[in-house]
Amino acid sequence: MSLRAEQVKKKRQVMERIVDVIKVIGKCGLSYRGDNEEAGYSLENIAVNHGNILELILLLSRYDICLQQHVNTCIENSKKQHETGAKGRGALVTLLSKETFNKVVDVIGQLIKLTIAEEVRQAGMFSVQLDTTQDISSKDQCSIILRYVTDVIQERLIAVVDCESSTGQSFVELLKKVLLNFNIDIGTCVGNSTDGAANMQGQFRGFSTLLSEHSPNQVHIWCYSHLLNLVLADTTGSVVESASLFSLLNDIAVFLRESYKRMQKWEEKSQDTHHRRLCPIGPTRWWAKDQALSKVFGCFRNPQGALFFEVLMTLDTIVEDKAQKPTVRAKAKGFVEVLLKYETVLTAQLFLRIFELISPLSKYLQTRGMDIITAQRLVEGTEEGLSKCARDFEGVKCAADEFVKWANGKLQEEEECELVVQAALSERRIRKKKKMSGELAEDEQLMDSKAQLWKK
Numbered sequence: 001m002s003l004r005a006e007q008v009k010k011k012r013q014v015m016e017r018i019v020d021v022i023k024v025i026g027k028c029g030l031s032y033r034g035d036n037e038e039a040g041y042s043l044e045n046i047a048v049n050h051g052n053i054l055e056l057i058l059l060l061s062r063y064d065i066c067l068q069q070h071v072n073t074c075i076e077n078s079k080k081q082h083e084t085g086a087k088g089r090g091a092l093v094t095l096l097s098k099e100t101f102n103k104v105v106d107v108i109g110q111l112i113k114l115t116i117a118e119e120v121r122q123a124g125m126f127s128v129q130l131d132t133t134q135d136i137s138s139k140d141q142c143s144i145i146l147r148y149v150t151d152v153i154q155e156r157l158i159a160v161v162d163c164e165s166s167t168g169q170s171f172v173e174l175l176k177k178v179l180l181n182f183n184i185d186i187g188t189c190v191g192n193s194t195d196g197a198a199n200m201q202g203q204f205r206g207f208s209t210l211l212s213e214h215s216p217n218q219v220h221i222w223c224y225s226h227l228l229n230l231v232l233a234d235t236t237g238s239v240v241e242s243a244s245l246f247s248l249l250n251d252i253a254v255f256l257r258e259s260y261k262r263m264q265k266w267e268e269k270s271q272d273t274h275h276r277r278l279c280p281i282g283p284t285r286w287w288a289k290d291q292a293l294s295k296v297f298g299c300f301r302n303p304q305g306a307l308f309f310e311v312l313m314t315l316d317t318i319v320e321d322k323a324q325k326p327t328v329r330a331k332a333k334g335f336v337e338v339l340l341k342y343e344t345v346l347t348a349q350l351f352l353r354i355f356e357l358i359s360p361l362s363k364y365l366q367t368r369g370m371d372i373i374t375a376q377r378l379v380e381g382t383e384e385g386l387s388k389c390a391r392d393f394e395g396v397k398c399a400a401d402e403f404v405k406w407a408n409g410k411l412q413e414e415e416e417c418e419l420v421v422q423a424a425l426s427e428r429r430i431r432k433k434k435k436m437s438g439e440l441a442e443d444e445q446l447m448d449s450k451a452q453l454w455k456k
Helices: 003-028 052-061 065-083 098-123 168-181 207-214 224-238 240-257 260-269 287-297 308-320 326-339 342-365 372-390 393-413 450-455
Strands: 126-134 140-149 153-162 189-194 219-222
Touching: 003 052, 003 065, 003 098, 052 065, 098 140, 098 153, 126 168, 140 168, 153 168, 168 207, 189 207, 219 224, 224 240, 224 342, 240 260, 240 287, 240 308, 240 326, 240 342, 260 308, 287 308, 287 342, 308 326, 308 393, 342 372, 342 393
Parallel strands: 126 189, 189 219
Antiparallel strands: 126 140, 140 153
């Protein structure tokens, strides 16, 4: 074998190892490069961070003779060139530069896109999911996802592009451009799924309407998962009692997290060996409310594993701690008073029951290989379950009574604890109308049932 052929063989072996490292980093979702210290002459300095890809290559070179020889040669040649004071790499090719890594990443990306495009063409039809969001630089990025069937259901993100306009026409043109680059016929699109914005669902100039001009057989579906998220976010905030409950849970979580001293008291009172922390509630994700509620109150009719007792004892300890600021003690006392109300427990049990029905549906609607028939059955089953739940106040009340009994039992076991959870709704004052001059008749007061009081 000639010297050149031997060199080519070694370079290919090195390149194979570099490609494998890049694939591993991409699979793990890690960044490739560091901030600096990427020059070849600095690679032997183990005290600095060279970035993920170079660090992995240096690690492999300790156990791989081929890669070790290549790295050592690159370091020596780079040192010689650096000592001359020359700028740029000149004729030095190390295969360890950012240009090489970027080219490999681009090639891998193109191969993935070609594979997806071929699968879509073989499937013969596809549906598209499209939505935008702002990135950290305040640019509107449009994500385009294709859904098709091979031997299994596939869902692939094919493009994330800058969106200069948010009209339905601009989205159609954007989709056409992306599909043209993939050599995919837009006429084979059989459906699209978006949110409920006017630019997507508009009757005359919406994205779905304009897309039908290019693919008349396509059907528009308002994303069920997005719709469910909107409904539940609105439901949990439309009634004062429910909004107060979730605001309370979020405020308690933030209150404990914002001070390491309070977190120390939480760990002291926590009976959980893993010291689970309370979850703050985000402004948009309704499932964060489910997670926060279930951590404090457990499951519907099953308080085992709930952190309600630990939360009460932690807050009560803060109230009794005279070393704490008066404002902190007053805030903790306010949390305790609300948690001890029967109304809070009753509202929590109601939403635990609702989330028990809805959470499986929401999670399934977000799965990658979702089956449409199964999803429809889950939707119908959830609707039926919610209808029954709406007429079963006694079931929710029984669950609340069981929780109160469990919580008071835990509190009684604690020495020098005077906290007691209310066992019934507070009596409401009966309003009396002012008598006018000469009026003798007495207005008869109607006593509301517990269910009617709760509905009010």
